[in-house]
Amino acid sequence: MSSSIDFLKAKLAEYADEKMTFMEVCGTHTVSIFKSGLRSILPQNINLLSGPGCPVCVTDQRDIDSIISIFENSDEKITIATYGDMMRVPGSISNSKKRSSLADLRGGGADVRVVTSAIQCIDIAERANNQVIFLGVGFETTAPATAILIKEAAARNIKNLSVYSVHKTIPRALRALASNEIGAVNLDGFLLPGNVSVLIGERPYRFIPEEYNKACVIAGFEAEPILAAIVELARQTKFKTPEVVNYYKEAVSADGNRHAMKLTYEVFLARDSEWRGLGEIKASGLGIREEFQDYDAEVRFSIIKTEAQVTGCECGKVLLGIITPPECKLFGGACTPTSPVGACMVSGEGTCGAWYRWNVNYQR
């Protein structure tokens, strides 16, 4: 153990003289915090909640149903491409006749591909004789790649490629959490996402300290900088001096990556979006602009929107920090990483998945 870790632990103990609740917004932070064992060395007074920053976890189950319905109701062959974590996210699982996840769909013989970059879909579409749909998921981090895909498809006049966008944006969700309009626990501060901040910069977070008096630190993904960020959150909280502090300066500037954001909004525009567990958040999603509607799967295909099924899963309360995963009655029994009910269990970045897999203090 390095001496800097010891120093940070001592500082944290000094600042955290009363109970403090912080939320790590980003799923990659959640993973790093659990995998590095950081949680196990935090003082009792620090309550760390995992927020809505795992794109898989906040994808509405009806969106999974919709893309499966396109596949099932189309007369022609369809290839679906998406990022790996989306494969096992269950849609409406209580309807046993329907295939529940994209992995189930693939198991039934459908052509479902895992890509690591959206642009790979160009190659897939050019080789295929059938319609290819990319399920575009993720925050400001992956949206530019989807924008490039759509622009490239338009430039090459590719006719058999479209995008089903479930892209979402972070600042609106943070406002919903900070203002407590969606019933979250009272937070003292946010550990802000590293990846998203690379794109949007520091500015879009300033309303959090200014309007809601909550501490904010942007951090990278190694255990040590995360711990340093938690120390800074505790310091701001103790001395009541909330501001946006950037501990990830090597990658995040005040303005972010303007080029990528411009590109994103050339193709997308803000629309209301349903967040699994959190409900609808105004202008928090990215829909495809009309000028690119030839590439919008929601325009190209007829989509049957289903009603959300009641699963008994308490993902919402977990995402809002109202309960910890083991307090959900499905956790560890009906809902495990092998057969997840809620999306929070599917992804390695989901709160429940991380608790189940890595939390040494939770005895199964």
Place this chain on the structure above:
Amino acid sequence: MERKLSAITLGHGSGGRLTSQLTNSIISNFELVNFESEDCAWISEDMAVAMDGFTVTPLSFPGGDIGKLAVCGSTNDLAVRGVRPDMLTLSLIIEEGLDMEQFTGFMKSAADTCKLIGTRLIAGDTKVVPKGAADKLFITTCAIGTRISVNKLGSVRIKDGDILILTTSPGIHGSVLAALRFGIEAPELISDCAPLWPSLSPLLNLDVHAMRDCTRGGVGTVLCEWAESRGLGFEIEERLLPKNESAASICDILGYDQLWLAGEGCALIAVSQEDAEECLKRLKVSSVCREAAIIGKVYNKRHGMAWMKTHIGGERIIDMPAGEILPRIC
């Protein structure tokens, strides 16, 4: 309690919990079974058999190909139980259209690997299927051998206080394949695919209790299986693990846990405290195990659990992969 899956999924093949469910569902059909959850099965006091099927995309990879892999896979399963692989059978399912020169190359590399181990080919079969009915080449091998170790090695012999040794960095083969499949360039990354026999033979007169080939499901799965079957606690320390920077980077990029990825020449060893240093010394002589290191210890606490002491002095659980291992979004 768990939801029943209606079809076989790729998750059933990932070596984790779904795989255990699948094998259990097969075994339950048979009346006469003599099954222990280990790498190979005893057919007499001194003879053992191991069987393994191989399919890999792509067929060739840095450090090996499907031919070498097929021989290493089943013979390594014998080697880790102190059994010298004497004989091998080889069964091939070949897809119509496979390049002849490529095919001959795979068979030569299988033959070369047999020579290295000292294994004789005793039986085989070939089937050619129409294009599309198989993915280029499937190989099944069966290895038969003679016990050299004084005691039968196996997880039942693992005790409180045993030292855990890992023979190379975890998950290298899996990282190589992941890099190839997802088009990530990693020129320095070479598969650990290698025969563990004869490298493990010098250990067999030491007080070694169990060894396991950390293939599908990785080191993490072996630790969990040992912890659950023995009801003891297995602790490893992150800073002690043999490092492979390239494999670690690939896992970082894709969001994989290196402990869940397969090695193909990587064994986990449980040895008595007294013989641990000697065991390590003898391992390091062999080129296959030169990076071997003591990585942890068995405890009589946290029964049935495996965990890791992390580099920052924290702790986390080690679990098995829950299904197909998939790359993350960002």
